[in-house]
Amino acid sequence: MNKCLELVNVQSAYGDCKVLFGMSLTINAGEVVTLVGRNGMGKTTTVRSIMGLTPAQSGDITFAGQPIRGMRPEKVAAAGISLVPEGRRIFPNLSVTENLQAFARPGAWTLEKVFEQFPSLARRKANLGNQLSGGEQQMLAIGRALLRNGQLLIIDEATEGLAPLIRQEIWACLKRLKAEGMAILLIDKYLEPLLQIGDRHNVIDRGVVVWSGDSDALRKASDVWEKYVGV
């Protein structure tokens, strides 16, 4: 299988505060790989290290066969990694359409295709970012990332804080993206949808992967989920 993204022994810190103690994970082309764990364990820092936002201190990060550790964030994005950041970060004073246009790059994903994915967002085209519900903001953040037309989509906290019906809409969208062959690094805390959509799962604890396996293995390892993720 073609490797899309590979992290080997990545270490990262904020100043003197070390957070990642040797993160390793692999995403093959077309795979949905999850990163799960309790708050504060280093999921977002892993994402930030991949994107070059919090440059890793050591280890290897390889994307599409190229080393990307040390690359500036805009270079990483241009190389083809599209991020839906935790907290969504949409522009509050731009309309939905303007938010999307600000990120669009030529490719298969167009504004029309994004609006087909999310009909409820299409109905809010002219509304400003700060007039949207949390779910609409997340659809906008996903649409904006898709418009980058990258080969890997990273979604940090895909459904956090969203109502059940909205969560269903997000999961349905991610399933369609997977069916189209999109590689996805997915961070979330809902076990059942992750088991359904994820090909492989990585459990993080204090900055290192302590368990990894496919959905069958995770389904059987209920102790792992309870100990490191669940309530």
Ligand SMILES: Nc1ncnc2c1ncn2[C@@H]1O[C@H](COP(=O)(O)OP(=O)(O)O)[C@@H](O)[C@H]1O
């Ligand atoms: N900007 C920052 N400066 C200092 N420490 C941070 C910063 N961001 C996160 N941390 C710390 O790094 C650790 C991991 O955080 P994070 O990667 O956000 O975890 P997660 O996404 O798994 O909840 C936490 O202890 C958190 O307090």
Ligand SMILES: [Mg+2]
């Ligand atoms: Mg986080």
